[in-house]
Amino acid sequence: MEIRKYKLVLAILVLTTILSSCINEKETYTIDSISNYNDTVIYFDYTNTINTGFIVPSKSQTVSGYFELDFEITNKTDKATKYFYKIYYQNESYKFDEKNWDGSINPLCEENFYGSYEDVxxxxxxxxxxxxxxxxxxTDSIRIAGNPRNEEKYFGSPIRYFKTASKEQIAVRVEEIRNSKDWYANIVKKAKNNGSTIENQLWLDAEYIINYRKSKGEGNNRWKRNVRTGNYTFMVVVLPEKTFHQIPDYIKSIDKQDEGRYVNPFYYFKYGDGRKLENTNILELANQLAVKAKLPLANGVWSPRKNNMGEYFDTTYYSATINNSKELFDKAPFKIYGNYRPDLTISNVPVIADFFGKGYTMEEYENNSAIPEDERKxxxxxxxxxxxxxxxxxxVNGFIKLSNPGCTEDDMRKENVGIIARHGMTYGxxxxxxxxxxxxxxxNVWNGITNAIWMATxxxxGWNARRICEGEGYMPFYGAxxxxxRVPRISYSEIDFEIVKAAETWPGFSYKNRKERxxxxxxxxxxxxxxxxxxxxxxxxxKFHTGAREIDYKGHTFLPNRWHEHYNAITQKTPVSDDELFxxxxxxxxxxxxxxxxxxxxxxxxxxxRIVGYLxxxxxxxxxxxxxxxxxxxYHYSAWWPKSPFKQENIPFPAKDMNGYIYEVTIE
Known part of the structure; x- marks a missing residue:
């Protein structure tokens, strides 16, 4: 890779200090360009970032692995003095405004992704x-890294890849669980909820405990608050020694708090008390650097040893780009994903259909729907x-292929397939x-598949908890x-695209007039x-609501629905031609x-x-x-989508693989 010199030249800052006057002379400079850096975009370097989190720039993107900022100070006074300076940065694309309408600090700007020198x-x-x-x-240098405030909740073991625990180690831990009455009772309950055997659940929990104990440590896991994509502003603050001593410690060092809260330095210097400090100069390079991500799909897919139900994966088809190795663990942008629901079953028609070859007609669907229960699978x-x-x-072409496998008379199954990214991010x-x-x-008969592009926690x-829900709180877990x-904080979150053959309309009780449409x-x-x-x-x-209520956005009207006040999610639907999409x-x-x-x-x-959803x-x-x-x-259960025109149990098993291809993923 070509090493380029990204030098952010902020221009010359001439600092004028008037020590003998109460006049507060200061200027705020906004720079319109970045010299010696032709591009305005830099992409995440995914090399070895699974443990460190993203760092911008990386050592392969600049000679030093830092951005360099040049500025000049001139003492215009008649007295010798020292000056103090500091560089801050902030993500501007995904931030809360620093101030409220009345000029007071917006408490949510504490959540903004801002930082300074890594050594706080x-x-x-x-x-x-x-x-x-x-x-x-x-000439000063800086780079953008995760957990810039060094928050302790993101600390832990710096090691994310653990060698497999031996059967002997797991067996010892299993006995430890058996000998604890309360612990064992919890395992029995968990096994029932997961549709698993007690022995299998014992084994899974014992192995989890071993890895959990390995995960304890004091390393700064910067990946737990990863660098965000989007536009960044750099702010240089320069002030004379006399003024420096008036700045509170929580602004000098961003890891410190004021009465239990972090104070955003961009608010403090631009709108707050720092704006009133005599002879304080702010030099701002606003929205000049765009940080983006393009996932390296060709790097492969990492595979754990087991799926989420504790079943070992078949390694027969492992290759250089899909396996359980430490090498792939370090570089793969995705890993295998499974969302097995053993608690839910259906009685399926014992039929195999070539949906997209020979085809499958509505008449065949209706005839096979009449197959009696005792003949189903x-x-x-x-x-x-x-x-x-x-x-x-x-x-070679840099894409990932997913296949729901075709079936034979001896092997009829409906098998999900999926992958999940391995670098967590907030917003984008x-x-x-x-x-x-x-x-x-x-x-126009449905094949039973739901195509989903989604995000989950x-x-x-606790380190990944959402902000407190004021009032009654959140429902305590997924599916509660x-x-x-209810509880004030949880860590579960999810945003979905789910594309499914379902009805556009909601049941009548969802509408204000409670009439069917x-x-x-x-x-x-x-x-x-x-x-x-x-x-x-x-x-x-x-405007929290239950039922289906309109929301308008840029000329579009959507109808999001929540089933009842305890329901965990809110959903809207837009019809689109299957041929157009797929x-x-x-x-x-x-x-x-x-x-x-x-x-x-x-x-x-x-x-x-075009916009198909808005909240x-x-x-x-x-x-x-x-x-x-x-x-x-x-495969989705039809009951999840009321008024669905097809029932999953009446849809045949596929005769041939149903393939999907992921060609490109970018995050801006």
Missing amino acids: GIGFKTTKELGENEKLSI EVVFANSITPGKNIKTDT KYTIKAKMTEQLTTD ESLE GKEEP EEPKSNIDKVMVTCTNWDMACKQPD KSDYYYFQIEWKPTEIIWRVGPEKDNL NDEVTNIPNNQMLLIFTQE
């Missing part, structure tokens, strides 16, 4: 003493256990170029029913692009996740997208924790 103990840097009219040229939707066979990486404009499997036959641990007590006949060849935010029923938004060589899907709104778009090209923080709680991007081609 440096505080302000000091010049030598400058004589009258003496000039000093300064009981089915639990499975996850792939053969990575490398159903998930493949094309290293996620744009995906993909060709996922077709869903409707030429006679990176971790359920109304009988569960007839499904448009024009939807026969369309699938529903459903857009969902799992806000965990936080009632804090001013018959062309590729199609684009975009989720723009911002602090106060979520926008869903689709289209044939990246520069030709804002007036109606739903927008997640602010780290999430991971997920791709799945999965």
